[in-house]
Amino acid sequence: xxxxxxKLQLMSFENVxxxxxxxxxxxxxxxxxxxxxxSVNNSLHIAVQHKLESLNQYPDFNKYLIHILxxxxxxxxxxxxxxxxxxxxxxKLYFPSLPQEVTDFVKLxxxxxxGNGTPLIQATLGILIAxxxxxxxxxxxxxxxxxxxxxxxxGSEQLVEGTFSTLQKICEDIxxxxxxxxxxxxxxxxxxxxxxxxxxxxxxxxxxSITCINQFILCRSSALLQxxxxxxxxxxxxxxxxxxxxxxxxxxxxxxxxxxxxxxxFPYIHQIITYMMERTRDCDESVSLExxxxxxxxxxxxQCKDILSxxxxxxxxxxxxxxxxxxxxxxxxxxxxxCDSEIPDKDSDIRPRFVKxxxxxxxxxxxxxxxxxxxDETIGDDFGSEWNIxxxxxxxxxxxxxxxxxxxxxxxxxxxxxSLMSNDWVVQESGILVLGAIAEGCMNGMSQHLDxxxxxxxNALSNYRPLIRIITCxxxxxxxxxxxxxxxxxxxxxxxxVLLQRVxxxxxxxxxxxxxxxxxxEEEACTxxxxxxYDIIHTLVCAFTKYQHKNLLIxxxxxxxxAESVGPYLNNQEYISMLMPPLIEKWNSLGDKDKDLFPLLxxxxxxxxxxxxGFLPYADPVFKRCVR
Numbered sequence: 024x025x026x027x028x029x030k031l032q033l034m035s036f037e038n039v040x041x042x043x044x045x046x047x048x049x050x051x052x053x054x055x056x057x058x059x060x061x062s063v064n065n066s067l068h069i070a071v072q073h074k075l076e077s078l079n080q081y082p083d084f085n086k087y088l089i090h091i092l093x094x095x096x097x098x099x100x101x102x103x104x105x106x107x108x109x110x111x112x113x114x115k116l117y118f119p120s121l122p123q124e125v126t127d128f129v130k131l132x133x134x135x136x137x138g139n140g141t142p143l144i145q146a147t148l149g150i151l152i153a154x155x156x157x158x159x160x161x162x163x164x165x166x167x168x169x170x171x172x173x174x175x176x177x178g179s180e181q182l183v184e185g186t187f188s189t190l191q192k193i194c195e196d197i198x199x200x201x202x203x204x205x206x207x208x209x210x211x212x213x214x215x216x217x218x219x220x221x222x223x224x225x226x227x228x229x230x231x232s233i234t235c236i237n238q239f240i241l242c243r244s245s246a247l248l249q250x251x252x253x254x255x256x257x258x259x260x261x262x263x264x265x266x267x268x269x270x271x272x273x274x275x276x277x278x279x280x281x282x283x284x285x286x287x288x289f290p291y292i293h294q295i296i297t298y299m300m301e302r303t304r305d306c307d308e309s310v311s312l313e314x315x316x317x318x319x320x321x322x323x324x325x326q327c328k329d330i331l332s333x334x335x336x337x338x339x340x341x342x343x344x345x346x347x348x349x350x351x352x353x354x355x356x357x358x359x360x361x362c363d364s365e366i367p368d369k370d371s372d373i374r375p376r377f378v379k380x381x382x383x384x385x386x387x388x389x390x391x392x393x394x395x396x397x398x399d400e401t402i403g404d405d406f407g408s409e410w411n412i413x414x415x416x417x418x419x420x421x422x423x424x425x426x427x428x429x430x431x432x433x434x435x436x437x438x439x440x441x442s443l444m445s446n447d448w449v450v451q452e453s454g455i456l457v458l459g460a461i462a463e464g465c466m467n468g469m470s471q472h473l474d475x476x477x478x479x480x481x482n483a484l485s486n487y488r489p490l491i492r493i494i495t496c497x498x499x500x501x502x503x504x505x506x507x508x509x510x511x512x513x514x515x516x517x518x519x520x521v522l523l524q525r526v527x528x529x530x531x532x533x534x535x536x537x538x539x540x541x542x543x544x545e546e547e548a549c550t551x552x553x554x555x556x557y558d559i560i561h562t563l564v565c566a567f568t569k570y571q572h573k574n575l576l577i578x579x580x581x582x583x584x585x586a587e588s589v590g591p592y593l594n595n596q597e598y599i600s601m602l603m604p605p606l607i608e609k610w611n612s613l614g615d616k617d618k619d620l621f622p623l624l625x626x627x628x629x630x631x632x633x634x635x636x637g638f639l640p641y642a643d644p645v646f647k648r649c650v651r
Contacts, residue, residue, distance in 0.1 A: 138185030345416030424464025459498030
């Protein structure tokens with residue numbers, strides 16, 4: 024039956040091929056336009072785009088495009104691919120209004136050339152087919168999936184690879200249609216077929232097959248659930264694959280399964296945990312990052328402690344090792360540990376400002392050890408603010424410390440001592456990060472060690488390496504409550520004095536970390552700061568003359584938080600005369616459309632409440648601007 028269908032399709036294609044012959048002049052004109060559209064000359068590029076767009080009034084234009092994509096092998100690949108992408112856009116924009124004869128023509132060509140051509144042409148054809156299927160619905164193209172499935176059985180690696188490229192795009196773009204009644208649930212047949220190819224000799228096909236299946240995990244596909252046993256067996260088969268991208272997909276599958284079908288994993292859970300610990304140490308960082316997400320996902324389950332207890336001793340060193348800067352990080356960081364406070368910020372340094380978060384715990388997406396309380400900026404932007412293995416490992420340690428609490432310390436303390444005393448600054452910096460990560464979950468157990476650790480950390484605030492100063496600011500802020508509640512008042516006094524020095528650091532990233540940490544201290548200490556108000560205000564005022572644009576926004580937050588924390592104690596004429604003039608000068612210098620008005624207004628609003636009548640001399644310019 025399959026052979027008969029393929030013969031009929033071939034006959035149909037040959038009939039269409041004989042009926043439609045492209046006009047050579049028109050073909051050459053379109054090819055010329057396609058080549059000109061790749062020009063770096065902007066005016067020429069725009070003119071060509073208009074001409075190509077005008078050709079859409081001729082339905083046969085789409086026939087020429089599919090002809091160029093699939094048949095003109097003598098033309099360079101970028102031009103052929105461009106023809107396919109323009110056709111894809113046409114199908115996306117004009118599909119309902121195109122003549123049926125044109126869409127049928129394009130579909131027939133697509134089916135005939137599935138799996139043919141180079142990877143670029145295959146990929147373009149796959150995108151085109153997925154677009155047509157999405158716009159016209161699979162139910163209106165009944166030949167597509169049977170043809171794709173038949174091609175998977177062709178025995179030709181090139182054909183199978185091209186077919187999988189197309190299937191992957193369909194699985195990504197219209198997964199719901201593959202389980203629809205209108206299409207007779209083709210996924211029931213596809214899932215077993217995908218699993219078969221887990222053992223294919225071609226790494227590209229293995230990658231395609233697992234990527235296709237992974238699309239259906241989170242949507243709880245019934246077809247996948249029916250094949251869960253073979254799927255898990257297939258994952259174990261691929262678990263040691265030499266290809267990093269395949270190991271990454273295996274880890275991603277386990278993470279997603281953990282989120283939605285943990286019961287299916289119970290028979291294998293300890294085997295999976297051992298495997299994920301190995302992958303968290305994977306030499307490929309993308310694999311280690313994907314596997315590290317497993318611990319965050321596991322922590323969401325009530326059974327986490329019971330499941331992980333027998334592995335926690337082995338897991339802790341793995342996570343701590345992941346919290347070190349990688350070699351790639353260090354390459355990017357090279358040359359950036361500089362005194363840069365006088366270098367103006369670029370516009371790209373300042374991200375959009377959102378409602379501030381006062382969270383003191385990690386989340387799987389925004390770990391606050393790289394977060395500024397002022398505007399959710401990340402302290403590490405110079406070397407990349409993307410989610411990485413260092414941040415993920417720290418987040419995992421944080422959430423696990425809130426589950427295991429002091430039970431972790433017997434495994435942590437020896438590693439911490441070794442890290443903090445290390446002569447390798449990278450190791451020492453990671454140890455300080457570990458201290459901050461466990462602050463909330465292990466506070467009770469850590470209290471007995473803080474008499475020694477806090478002086479060590481205060482001293483580290485003066486380390487010559489900016490990155491150590493940065494992470495120490497954050498870690499100390501996590502222990503702020505213990506510091507100001509400790510009977511040894513000298514801790515708090517020394518901490519405030521040294522932290523204020525860091526607020527005026529010559530490195531902008533240290534300024535940012537110190538100012539953010541100080542905002543946290545203000546929230547925790549409140550009126551305990553009153554004896555230090557003169558020094559605090561003097562420092563913050565000096566920061567006005569030293570800070571560049573980005574850190575000024577954080578400074579506004581620190582001043583506003585100070586006002587909220589000490590309240591009327593700030594209503595002192597000496598303090599007001601120090602603090603208010605630079606704020607009002609800044610307020611008056613900003614234009615009405617300057618977005619910096621909003622954080623500055625938040626700051627002034629907090630000051631108005633704290634100063635009460637003390638704010639009166641400065642109320643007029645603020646009020647008039649607000650009304651305007």
